[in-house]
Amino acid sequence: MVVTGSSTVSSTTRTTPTTTRKSMPRFSAGNPDGHAPVPAAARAVDTSHPTRVIGNGTPGSCTSAAVVSAVAKGGIITFSCGPDPITITLNRTAKIRNATGPRIVLDGGGKVTLSGGGKRRILYMNTCDQAQGWTTSHCQDQDHPRLTVQNLTFVDGNATGETMEGGGGGAIFVRGGRFTVVNSRFLRNRCDGNGPDVGGAAIRVLSQYRGQPVYVVGSTFGGAPGRGGRCSNGGALSSIGVSWVVLNSIISHNSAIGHGANPARAGTPGGGSGGGIYTDGNTFTVRIAGTRITDNHANEGGGAVFFVSNDRTGTMSIERGSVLRRNPSDGFETRGYPGIFFLGSGSPRVSGSTVR
Template identity: 30%
Template sequence: MHIPFFPHRARRGIAAALGSAALACTVPAHAAVVGNGTLGSCTEAALDSALSGGGIVTFDCGEPATTIVLSGPKVLTAATTIDGGGKITLTAGGAFRLFQLNNAAYTFTGLSLTNGQAVGVLAPEDKYGGAIYASGSTLLLDKVTLTGNVAEISGGAIFASSSANVTLSEVTATGNRAGVGGVIGTGTGVTLLVSELVAQGNHGTDGGGAIWHRGVALTVQLSLFTGNTVDDTYGSGGAIFVTSTATTTLAIANSTFQGNGRTAGGAPTFASALGVANVPSGTVTNSTFVDNVAAIFSGVGSTLTLKNTIVSSSTAAANCVTDSGGAIADGGNNLQYGGTAAQSCGASIPDQNPQLAALANNGGFSQTMALLAGSPAIDAGSGCPATDQRGVARPIGPACDIGAFEAPLPVVVPPGPGGQAAAIPALDGIGLALLSALVAGMGLLRRRKQSAE
């Protein structure tokens, strides 16, 4: 049996979410290498030959970075791993979908998939999944970049159907777009796990700027959603929209939603960063929602429970909105602030400025929003996940912090000569980022030591 590689913190989170059995798959027996050490040897024909038997496909192109331009979609039916080693870009040049995956286990790692397209005068099923269409398959994307992919109906980069099981780990998705689900759209029966996703500047015309989910389960952790948009403006999920006609579960933890909403000039209603309908039980834990058009929408048949979560500063609507019997429940230790209506997330949630720094590189796979000194979120949480969004161990101090970021301990300096307080230079953004990176590294070493024991 073979367990695909994940970073230490992601491996633990994914195993907790799906169980170790969900990560196990049989190692493909066939192996092939594209290229013989020169750039010219890495052709589409060489790729086609390597893919023909399934199995493990790697590349030897003799260059730091190589782009292979495809002339048509690759239809795969046998278990396949494509490992680009972080050096390979596959592009369709905006002409067609890159991959059609059918009823097997597939892994894409160390690749960039760009400019796939599923639009135009095509059969309806060909208007889904600009880069990848996965039907009845187990699909893992690890250390993959998705850029500029387009689908007319759903899943700008990826569409999954027929009870597929999809996992994204350390994926960066920018500039993808679709009718719904700018990055990924799913059909009924699909299970989707997202860990360490950066979704930035993606667009879903009618909903789900990054993710549109109709499957049975969606888990999101350690991820950043920023600048994703929709045109449809009523609670339709500028970043994520979840809707289903069957029982759907939703769990979001240690993630940041910043600046998501509608496109400029949209109607004067709102597009929430997170929208749900027909989700009977959803949880949002230790996450941060800031500067979205609106933060959270809970519609018909849905209950979202917030715990240790910051919901702040929505720019054109209330932070939280419910409709048609939808509900938002206070699971404890939350903060709300700003928006166009006071305490819209519930009267039991304190209304306090969380005092957040701007989105920045503070360590970890994605950017985060640090808690400034004196923030009411510091040491105010309970029952938090073991790490924050960056992988820093919680708690630091007597209790864990509210939101996706665990603040470092304050620096205590003894008095100077004569009992006078010593002057301490204030940390600017760079200094705060360096300190946060140091804390993140210490947390990683601590977890490795604990794992070794």
């Protein structure tokens, strides 16, 4: 719907079609059996009064150009593309301008799929990328922009060959500010197939304000055979020095396809760790609650989760009915924790959950 008083962003000049009514399967995201409480900071944002609306009520008005323009302008962004689900294939990566916040919300209403067409990353935010504008003298630790993506599907994103900040993040790359994912799906995304640190077929995150966590709530990464992500490391999520809280979500059928581990063994390109989640750094935490992590695979370590806290201060917890199952690690994992490779403070804390 178009909301009175909001901006409507559309495009009428196109050389190639960027929208299609052939949609993904009926929208459903997250673990229906997950009941972990969701803190206020991680809940969906009220978008009933958007700053701008992509489209004018017709599928043809919801173009790649309209998405890229709206994201660059920022604010609370919704879509008006007609009554049916729609896929918008981007001809360019949508990039956030750092001065357009402080809050940026992209809400697909459960009807919109953003596609990279197998050719490009879909969404990019980097507070330290001068091309997107510097807003502080401490870009690596600033409180804005605060990006939320909700009620969206991200499909066929591809960051292969991206070199900025080490690449990765086939669907979404974030450095700095704050980032939250709510009720969204990530399907068939990918990034470089080899490398000791490159990762995050769906999402790659570097640094968050004051070490606060990335929240992933009620979302699905893969979810069925043929829908998972593939990258050297982190078939779904990847980060360096970043904490995560993953609530009531599904991470399944993703793969870490690199070879040679992290750091790379002599004579190998490196990678292959964290079939579902890859985390590295010093002090950080990973909390998994009400979440199913199943049927992921790593050529090296951590078919489900690869967790390395270099100074051994990092912690990991698995709780509230989470299930980690059938996540083979071809190379190595931590004894007693199938599918997990953990180097941190003590051992992973497992409460009311299944790891097998």
